[in-house]
Amino acid sequence: MQPKLKEIAKELGVSTATVSNVLSGKGRVSEETRKLVSEKIREVGYRPGGPGRALRTGRSGVLGLVLPDISNPLFPALAQAIETAAERSGQGILIADSHADPGAQAEAVQRMIQRGADGIIIVPCRGTQVSDLPLPAVVIDSASTPGNCVCSDHQQGGKQALEHLQALGHRTFVLLGQSRRSSVQSDRIAGMQSALAAGSQAETCWLEDGIPDFADLARRGVTAIIATSDLHALTALTRLQGAGFSVPGDVSVIGFDDLSFSARITPGLTTLAQNMPEIAAAAIAHLSLQLENASLPAARLVPMELVVRSSTGPAPDFPSPKKPSPQQGDVTT
Amino acid sequence: MQPKLKEIAKELGVSTATVSNVLSGKGRVSEETRKLVSEKIREVGYRPGGPGRALRTGRSGVLGLVLPDISNPLFPALAQAIETAAERSGQGILIADSHADPGAQAEAVQRMIQRGADGIIIVPCRGTQVSDLPLPAVVIDSASTPGNCVCSDHQQGGKQALEHLQALGHRTFVLLGQSRRSSVQSDRIAGMQSALAAGSQAETCWLEDGIPDFADLARRGVTAIIATSDLHALTALTRLQGAGFSVPGDVSVIGFDDLSFSARITPGLTTLAQNMPEIAAAAIAHLSLQLENASLPAARLVPMELVVRSSTGPAPDFPSPKKPSPQQGDVTT
DNA sequence: GGAAGATGAAAAATCGTTTAATCACCGTAA
């Protein structure tokens, strides 16, 4: 059994109020008793218990994290960053999976409230408007989502991806997405299209319509594939390699999110990474402001970072740059 | 503001005890008032608040999940399964990352206790002995870890992997691990070695010693690579393909854990999947037993499941089976 | 010397819920 405040007080012959005052630094305590008490506290390793404190103060020090799909490979990085940022400010993270279902999402939020979460960080499932929640909330989704508070600048990311390839001489692109209904993917693709120079052309393929024949695309003059996720980039890359094409010799491939495998494949996958620590820190900060009901900042757009590895290179017949080809592991911002 | 028990009681002109009794079904309440109260409860959407209940009952309905590294790509599946299983039994999940550091791990456990967790599920970091925790705990690691409660049968998984390839005519293997100090990987490799038939031979390579030259290995007669993780299998596979080898034509590759990308690459990666729902359910069940201080079952070994995709096939010059080659998406247990 | 102020610490209220103890009432049996 953990030591309780009352026990400490009794052993020392002081009141619980005094011990609590020492703990919080508030109230009036003589230097003498302060030393005495803090010594005892350290000795028995006392920590104030959550429920009692939560009941009295109305603050549990726990935040909810509601995700549409925990098994999404992007999640580990996000969850880790948020857990780290939260712990840094002394808060815990309660997770919930809405299984991409608006009803389950609402239910998850209710459970968070019931469990005493001080606020929630929510990556809303598609088509849900997160509003009028009965507790402070931060929405992480995409810039085009109403109510969004923090997210990567997906559009700028898409722009960077296309510009990177254009600088390498590529002019004919395939933009590869999974679902039209994903606002993140739409933003990324919009960014790519916005960066198209005169004389460049891009065709958009959606995996929800079926997997395109990459080998055929390559034969028809496409020299670069920009996928909205490393997962799709990997699909393209392995299919191209399987069909005998060289990456990046014949076709360059670039992805998004810098997933766990991206650095470990051959060729290393060039990708646009999300700055998860930054996003997490911003989310926690935003939530903290709400908890102190301070004035809220505008939605925060965190830039994406181009990570150049070996899956992108000069377009065929394009004069190669001075530095021959990027080495695996190079990181450019 | 959420409605409180006291408010409901006052509005109905009854005592809080009565409302609480209706909620729990205990105590003595007339059918009449029972209806009245439950109607009101439903009307205002009342749910008992966590902290108050936790304080009184000593149970928070929250479990801690402590992991050595959230960013591990295996984590999403585990976390999702545990969250689902916990929610099914009305419990929430508080996550923490020990960053593979024993000190941080102990600290994380302390925080869980402080936040009122009823018990914890812990995937211990290497070299730590989880024992004498001041609260119910379930350890998920490997069969050879002392104190382990639930885990996949990694050894049997390794055995299955090697047998699968042996049945396809392979005789010369490379067993590919990351770190000798990982008990999970050691168990898997031990299982592989235990299944070697007479005339078969296997060489073990550890990535911590550097990435081996897979192309050279293939040239020297290796026809199958068994990696202890899909991540390493992917490394091998892309390097082989990049060097012009055909998978599985020249070399078969098999991995572990059925990570998110494994089904989406070409060729689809044959792998041994962990039965996460089963593991999660067993962990939660084990914890529930501890909470009712019932007698505890022996450590539970959950079988791994062979998922046959396209990265494994008959050894070169081996008579092909009747069904030509496994199709992507096929699942065999 | 007595009032006012400062100081240190204790007493008590409070948060929301559960639960053991108590109570009022009614019908029934002695």
Next chain:
DNA sequence: TTACGGTGATTAAACGATTTTTCATCTTCC
């Protein structure tokens, strides 16, 4: 009529902390 058992509901205590209020003591100043 009295005692008793059963029923339905209330009262009050308890959980572990924080915080406001109160109280006692000691200075200091007129």
